[in-house]
Amino acid sequence: MSSTIAALSWPLARLGEGIEQLARGANLLATGPRNPLTATSPPQHRAELGTWIEWAGERLGLEAEPIESFVPQVAEWLRDIGPAILQIDIAGEARCLFLLRSRFGGLQVLGPDLQWSTCSVAGLRNALCADFEAPLQAEIEGLLALADVPERRRKAVKALLLDQRLATQKIENCWLLRQPATANLRRQLAESGLPRRALGLLVALAVVYALEIAGWRLIGAAALNGRLDFGWLSAWGLAVFSLIPLHWISGWLDAGFALDVGILLKKRMLAGALRLDLEAVKQQGSGQLLGRVMESQALESLSLNGGFSTLIGLVEWLFAAWILSAGVAGFGHLLMLAGWTVLALWLTGRYLRRLKHTTFQRMTMTEQLVERMVGHRTCLAQESPERRDADDDSLLNDYLLSASETDAALIPLIGSLARGWLVLALLGLSPAFVSGDTASIGLAISLGGILLAGRAFSNVATGLAVLARAFIAWQQVAVLFHAAYRAPPSQPFLSAADLRGEVGIAGSGKLVDASDLSYRYRSGGEPVLRGVDLTIRRGERCLLEGPSGGGKSTLAALLVGLRQPESGLLLLNGLDRYTLGDNWHKLAGEAPQFHENHILTGTLAFNLLMGRHWPADKPDLLEAEELCVALGLEPLLQRMPSGIHQRVGETGWQLSHGERSRIFLARALLRNTALTVLDESFAALDPETMEQCLSCALARADTLLVIAHP
Numbered sequence: 001m002s003s004t005i006a007a008l009s010w011p012l013a014r015l016g017e018g019i020e021q022l023a024r025g026a027n028l029l030a031t032g033p034r035n036p037l038t039a040t041s042p043p044q045h046r047a048e049l050g051t052w053i054e055w056a057g058e059r060l061g062l063e064a065e066p067i068e069s070f071v072p073q074v075a076e077w078l079r080d081i082g083p084a085i086l087q088i089d090i091a092g093e094a095r096c097l098f099l100l101r102s103r104f105g106g107l108q109v110l111g112p113d114l115q116w117s118t119c120s121v122a123g124l125r126n127a128l129c130a131d132f133e134a135p136l137q138a139e140i141e142g143l144l145a146l147a148d149v150p151e152r153r154r155k156a157v158k159a160l161l162l163d164q165r166l167a168t169q170k171i172e173n174c175w176l177l178r179q180p181a182t183a184n185l186r187r188q189l190a191e192s193g194l195p196r197r198a199l200g201l202l203v204a205l206a207v208v209y210a211l212e213i214a215g216w217r218l219i220g221a222a223a224l225n226g227r228l229d230f231g232w233l234s235a236w237g238l239a240v241f242s243l244i245p246l247h248w249i250s251g252w253l254d255a256g257f258a259l260d261v262g263i264l265l266k267k268r269m270l271a272g273a274l275r276l277d278l279e280a281v282k283q284q285g286s287g288q289l290l291g292r293v294m295e296s297q298a299l300e301s302l303s304l305n306g307g308f309s310t311l312i313g314l315v316e317w318l319f320a321a322w323i324l325s326a327g328v329a330g331f332g333h334l335l336m337l338a339g340w341t342v343l344a345l346w347l348t349g350r351y352l353r354r355l356k357h358t359t360f361q362r363m364t365m366t367e368q369l370v371e372r373m374v375g376h377r378t379c380l381a382q383e384s385p386e387r388r389d390a391d392d393d394s395l396l397n398d399y400l401l402s403a404s405e406t407d408a409a410l411i412p413l414i415g416s417l418a419r420g421w422l423v424l425a426l427l428g429l430s431p432a433f434v435s436g437d438t439a440s441i442g443l444a445i446s447l448g449g450i451l452l453a454g455r456a457f458s459n460v461a462t463g464l465a466v467l468a469r470a471f472i473a474w475q476q477v478a479v480l481f482h483a484a485y486r487a488p489p490s491q492p493f494l495s496a497a498d499l500r501g502e503v504g505i506a507g508s509g510k511l512v513d514a515s516d517l518s519y520r521y522r523s524g525g526e527p528v529l530r531g532v533d534l535t536i537r538r539g540e541r542c543l544l545e546g547p548s549g550g551g552k553s554t555l556a557a558l559l560v561g562l563r564q565p566e567s568g569l570l571l572l573n574g575l576d577r578y579t580l581g582d583n584w585h586k587l588a589g590e591a592p593q594f595h596e597n598h599i600l601t602g603t604l605a606f607n608l609l610m611g612r613h614w615p616a617d618k619p620d621l622l623e624a625e626e627l628c629v630a631l632g633l634e635p636l637l638q639r640m641p642s643g644i645h646q647r648v649g650e651t652g653w654q655l656s657h658g659e660r661s662r663i664f665l666a667r668a669l670l671r672n673t674a675l676t677v678l679d680e681s682f683a684a685l686d687p688e689t690m691e692q693c694l695s696c697a698l699a700r701a702d703t704l705l706v707i708a709h710p
């Protein structure tokens with residue numbers, strides 16, 4: 001290990017301070033972080049370093065993503081990873097390096113004295129790979145001597161051989177620090193530099209038009225004055241040639257801008273989709289959601305195309321106004337331009353209102369059609385045949401009527417606005433013709449201005465029509481955008497010992513401690529749960545019985561953290577929801593009731609082990625298979641051509657009711673949570689299989705709560 005690297009490394013005790021300084025250096029923190037790290041205590045165990053760094057990142061409102069590289073690619077990887085935190089062992093002690101970025105072939109590293117220094121990529125690469133390469137050195141030296149490789153080629157051959165031998169060896173313990181997709185949108189925009197680039201694009205466009213007009217003015221003036229000689233032509237040629245690189249630059253800026261806006265939009269909407277309130281999603285139904293997804297795809301291309309056309313149109317409009325003001329009908333033409341612009345805006349507003357209505361009709365139609373598709377078998381079996389298509393026909397008719405009204409509102413905007421302007425503006429020139437002033441340079445300027453304004457109206461109208469669609473799409477997907485934002489949490493770090501309960505409830509043995517819980521689904525409605533007191537100690541096996549609709553599943557949802565109680569105190573392992581945060585789900589797991597559970601399209605192994613890390617390793621797969629056998633699913637595994645790797649779900653192998661419920665049970669048991677709740681998991685099983693499954697659950701679960709009907 002080189003002394004430079006050792007001198008730049010930080011002790012784990014100062015990890016929080018280092019992460020905060022690195023984030024500052026990388027310009028990832030706006031002002032002072034809301035939840036600073038400097039006062040927090042560092043991870044106690046080396047094994048908890050990863051979870052601690054991820055927690056620390058979140059606390060700063062950032063994302064610390066673990067990354068890794070195979071040994072042969074480490075040098076390249078190091079050049080790309082900054083800002084990153086790299087854990088490295090120095091003389092047996094775990095320490096950290098804070099890498100900002102690669103610069104002039106070196107890496108900018110933050111030293112413990114808070115100064116930025118440069119460290120060589122090769123030096124750090126060698127330090128990271130040394131432990132893997134050392135045991136192979138002697139063997140490779142021997143091989144080189146045996147093959148009699150010439151001295152001058154030995155170094156290169158040795159490096160190649162080492163790379164080949166270590167091709168699957170990973171370098172881990174590195175975390176990339178970045179702005180998450182859930183961060184404040186303003187910060188994300190500032191970080192991506194998009195506003196600056198939009199301004200650059202605008203300037204490039206303005207220069208393009210200024211040059212176009214200058215060239216046109218030059219050639220026009222020369223022609224009208226009868227001085228079309230070589231000098232004038234050269235000046236015009238120069239103006240035209242300068243346009244080539246400028247067009248290229250504005251095209252390049254536009255493409256890069258569109259790409260990065262698209263990435264930002266997609267990341268944000270995906271993050272939002274994953275954070276939507278579950279209850280709201282359920283209430284919307286799959287049809288509404290499908291409609292939203294369709295709109296979100298439209299938003300990106302529409303807003304970019306429409307925005308760009310409108311931008312070009314506006315630049316053209318400004319130049320046209322300037323040119324028209326210098327023409328023969330200066331004031332009159334400016335008045336007409338203003339009036340026509342008001343007309344363009346009114347037409348856009350009318351189109352927008354109709355489009356809104358049509359979109360609403362389309363979303364309603366999609367929702368109803370999806371609903372009918374999902375319930376197709378029920379409709380076939382139970383609905384009267386005469387009624388079956390009546391609703392669909394009326395929905396379709398309403399939609400078609402509304403769509404044709406919207407199209408009718410679009411025609412004047414994109415079909416007639418620009419042409420109408422040309423007619424009106426040319427009429428505005430009639431006084432000049434009447435007065436016989438037709439040969440003047442002012443008339444030529446007016447004609448140029450009229451044509452440019454015509455082009456501007458054409459671009460603005462197309463752009464506004466597209467932006468109107470983008471606006472409607474935005475109204476549909478804005479909920480995804482807003483759902484994505486999450487303020488940085490301020491919970492303390494919880495070690496594995498805290499989660500296991502060695503710290504929280506030492507001695508008391510209470511895993512669940514609930515007092516005076518109440519819950520209602522709708523504010524103002526009747527509470528489903530009221531004054532619930534419940535204690536479950538570690539290792540207990542409990543049966544919860546009660547009448548249908550009595551609130552058993554609702555209580556289960558509270559216990560496993562899917563819903564929050566309206567009032568009362570609920571502790572898991574002695575810790576409340578705020579302190580545990582998402583760790584709640586690590587401690588409590590559930591096999592929800594059959595109608596709330598789902599087999600995802602994928603392999604059976606994935607469906608069983610999705611609660612653990614995926615892709616699964618061999619011991620996990622073996623454990624899942626053993627559990628399936630214990631639950632009586634061996635005949636199913638044997639029947640499936642690919643065994644546990646058989647594709648199941650909607651488009652895969654169809655499972656029976658009882659098979660599904662046992663897979664749901666296995667999935668819950670494989671999570672190994674401290675508390676396992678089984679909500680009517682045995683209802684679809686015959687008495688013998690039920691007994692087998694119950695014994696299996698009793699043997700495996702740490703603490704078990706079974707919900708069943710008497």
Ligand SMILES: Nc1ncnc2c1ncn2[C@@H]1O[C@H](COP(=O)(O)OP(=O)(O)OP(=O)(O)O)[C@@H](O)[C@H]1O
Pocket residue numbers: 521522528546547548549550551552553554555593
């Ligand atoms: N998402 C929801 N929105 C509104 N009300 C709900 C919702 N889910 C359940 N309820 C109502 O809450 C009450 C309790 O429902 P819950 O599913 O908890 O009962 P349960 O005891 O599990 O019933 P069962 O034994 O029939 O499964 C019922 O009246 C139900 O209609």
